[in-house]
Amino acid sequence: MGGSADWPTVSQTPQTQPNLEREKCVFEARNISKAFGDLQVLQDVSFWIPEGEFLCLVGPNGAGKSTLLKILLGLLEPDTGHVRVHGKGGREAIDSHTVGYVPQRKHFHPSFPARVEELVAANLRGRWPVRIRAGEKAKVEAVLERVGAAELWGKAITDLSGGEMQRVFLARALVTEPTLLVLDEPEAGVDVMGRAELIDMLYEVSCSDVLAAILVSHHPETIARTAERVLYLDGRVIAWGLPDELLGHAYLPAIGDPRLKSTRYDDEQR
Amino acid sequence: MDWLTEPLSQAFMIRAMICGAMVGGLCAAIGVFVVQRGMSFIGDGLAHAAFGGIALGLLLDVSTNAATWVALPFTVLVALGIGWVLRSGRLGGDVATGVFFSVSFALGVLFIGLRPPDRPMVNIESILFGSILAIGEQDLIVVGIVAGVTTLVLLGTWTRLAYATFDPALAKLSGVPVAALDYMLLALTAVVIVVSVKTVGIVLVSSFIVIPAATAGLLARSLTRMTLGAVLMGVLGSALGLFASYHLNVASGATIILTLGLGFLIALAIKR
Numbered sequence: 001m002g003g004s005a006d007w008p009t010v011s012q013t014p015q016t017q018p019n020l021e022r023e024k025c026v027f028e029a030r031n032i033s034k035a036f037g038d039l040q041v042l043q044d045v046s047f048w049i050p051e052g053e054f055l056c057l058v059g060p061n062g063a064g065k066s067t068l069l070k071i072l073l074g075l076l077e078p079d080t081g082h083v084r085v086h087g088k089g090g091r092e093a094i095d096s097h098t099v100g101y102v103p104q105r106k107h108f109h110p111s112f113p114a115r116v117e118e119l120v121a122a123n124l125r126g127r128w129p130v131r132i133r134a135g136e137k138a139k140v141e142a143v144l145e146r147v148g149a150a151e152l153w154g155k156a157i158t159d160l161s162g163g164e165m166q167r168v169f170l171a172r173a174l175v176t177e178p179t180l181l182v183l184d185e186p187e188a189g190v191d192v193m194g195r196a197e198l199i200d201m202l203y204e205v206s207c208s209d210v211l212a213a214i215l216v217s218h219h220p221e222t223i224a225r226t227a228e229r230v231l232y233l234d235g236r237v238i239a240w241g242l243p244d245e246l247l248g249h250a251y252l253p254a255i256g257d258p259r260l261k262s263t264r265y266d267d268e269q270r
Numbered sequence: 271m272d273w274l275t276e277p278l279s280q281a282f283m284i285r286a287m288i289c290g291a292m293v294g295g296l297c298a299a300i301g302v303f304v305v306q307r308g309m310s311f312i313g314d315g316l317a318h319a320a321f322g323g324i325a326l327g328l329l330l331d332v333s334t335n336a337a338t339w340v341a342l343p344f345t346v347l348v349a350l351g352i353g354w355v356l357r358s359g360r361l362g363g364d365v366a367t368g369v370f371f372s373v374s375f376a377l378g379v380l381f382i383g384l385r386p387p388d389r390p391m392v393n394i395e396s397i398l399f400g401s402i403l404a405i406g407e408q409d410l411i412v413v414g415i416v417a418g419v420t421t422l423v424l425l426g427t428w429t430r431l432a433y434a435t436f437d438p439a440l441a442k443l444s445g446v447p448v449a450a451l452d453y454m455l456l457a458l459t460a461v462v463i464v465v466s467v468k469t470v471g472i473v474l475v476s477s478f479i480v481i482p483a484a485t486a487g488l489l490a491r492s493l494t495r496m497t498l499g500a501v502l503m504g505v506l507g508s509a510l511g512l513f514a515s516y517h518l519n520v521a522s523g524a525t526i527i528l529t530l531g532l533g534f535l536i537a538l539a540i541k542r
Contacts, residue, residue: 075439096444108436109306111487113496119436126444128432130494156491 010232010251015241018229023050026212027072027180031081034067041067043236045081049180049229054206054213056227056243058254063234065216066104069184072214073101085180096123100173104184104216106165114157120144120172143175144168147201163194170201181205181213187222195219202226203264223247223255224263230255277516282403289405290508290526292417293466294478298504299424300462301483302497303455306435310484311364312352312456313476315371316463319348321397321472322374323464325381328392338412341464348374349460353453400471400523402512409468416465420458427451432493470523478504481530488537503533 028048034041041064049055057065070076072083074094085093108114120140121129132140144150149167152160160168166186173181186202187195199222205213206226217223223230223243230246232239232255239246243262250256277283297313304312323344327337348370355366382392396404424431433441434448442448459479466475486499511526518525 073439073443075442094443096440099443101440101443103437103439106437109308112306112436113487113490113492114436115492118492122433122436123440123444125429126433126446127429128436128493130429 010239010249013239013241013249013251014245015239016245017240018048018050018053020048020050023053025049026051026053026086027214028084028087029068029072029081030084032068032071032078032083033080034064034071034076034078041235042071042078045233045237047231047237047240049212049214051179051212052209054215054226054228056223056230057214057216057233058218058223058230058252059233059238060254065233066184068233069182069214069216073099073182096126096178097176098178098180100176100178100181102166102169102173102181102183102186104186104188106169108157110158112157116144116149116152116155116157116160116168119157119168120175123172124175139175140171143171146174147171148197161194162189162191163198166190166194166198167201170205174205179210179212181211183213183215183217185216185218187217187219195222199225206264218254220247220255220257220260221263224260226264227262228264273513273517277513282405283512283516285405285407285410286402286512286522287509289410289413289469290402290512291505292413293469294482294504294506294508294526295501296413296417296420296462296504297466297475297478298482298486298500299497300420300455300459301479301504302486302493302500303431303435304459304479305483305487306493309367310476310480311367312349312459313463313479315352315367316345316349316460317467317472317475318371318378319374319460320345320464320467322348322376322378322381324397324467325378328389329381329385331389334392334397335406335408338464338468341467342461344374345460345464346457349456350453353456357449357452396471397467398471398473399521400467400469400474402469402522402526405468413465413469416461420462423454423458427454428497431455470526474523474527477527477530481527481534482507485530485534485537488534488541503530507533 025048030046032045033043071078082089085098117140118129121132121136147167147170203225227243230243232252247255248258248260320341323341324337327340352366352370355361430446431451434446434451438448482500482503486496490496490499507530508526511529515522515525
């Protein structure tokens, strides 16, 4: 936290938020609060994501990031507030065709005999496939190709490496062509080599003009390369602005390394 | 061929064969989902709960056969109770099952102790270890109806049940009614266990649920094949076990389970 004395406090830092008058809102969380017993995990959290924006959700452990993700996926009810996808609320607004989800922990039983294409097709169909239909085959092949996992067709899920697993789960999330992608610490369990590839892939995804995304991450290089906006959460929204406004900010412990700068536009400038 | 035809010349053996095959296939089909969800212990738990239900029936002065009809709702309620505790997230599945299992069994012992002394003696051994050779036509009809209904329900829900088994959160996001399917699977498991108890008994019935599914799981590369393999093993294991018990003149329930156990060991050896 070197040089923190020279830094303005978070409240003094400029924070540029998306302009809803000019941009089309894909996702909106309004006044979300959630407590577990006496523990207030989220308090009055409000934010929105315009079409095509890649939002990095950061914050220390226990900041309520996972709880917020569960609420926005409809897996948990908030105590107060609501979420809306394309202006619609309730159960019918959030499904696998509007929201693609890449979970952090893969909960499946290690002996479940699932193959890569079955997992991807299951999301397309909303049911576990007994066999892959011709129309599904083309879509599954195309999305596996897109994430660089075409050669994994036919492989058992349990035989995949950490990096391969994340690519397959990313393909699974993208196959329904959702307008919002939710990624919960996709680097978890991926080795250094795999992580570099994964970050490249996430960067590709972040370049879409249509697909909005929320990425939860603890990895500075992922955030620096992919974020188009950063939301810093610690039970409530502490800061919400452009990467260069917040990355490396000494008052934001999880991303507080002063050397941390956004690199996402380096490619475009090359 | 005498070894094959001689047992089948006896009516009780034919009934036992049909019943064993149906129970074996049925338990195996349910077992695929139970095993994949890491809930193998629940077969044991519900079998012991069934004992509580049968004992309650006996206390209410119905015959051992008719006690099945008391055991059915009793065991289904226990299963739904376990499901409710599981879903509340306060306890792990093993703890919930362990508590319900021992309390139901203790209730069973209490109920039998409370029976007036002038009532006829109950053959506890046949409840604990089964009596497949004593299966009557009525028992066959009951098992047949349960097998038919369970097969239809499983066929109708298989793809969604499989998705919810793979990952409940992802399935829920895809619109699969995960909670309803969880309760359905538990209730179905309870019903299948209660009607299977007469065949292999309370102590051994969970092997019918676990062993064929675990064996098929070792060898199959897809859930469809695993299900078909488990059902085939349940049916064949019952038939082979029955033949073996007839010729060796030993307890049939135990021989069936040992046959299934042998199959598991062979699969384990092939896998390695």
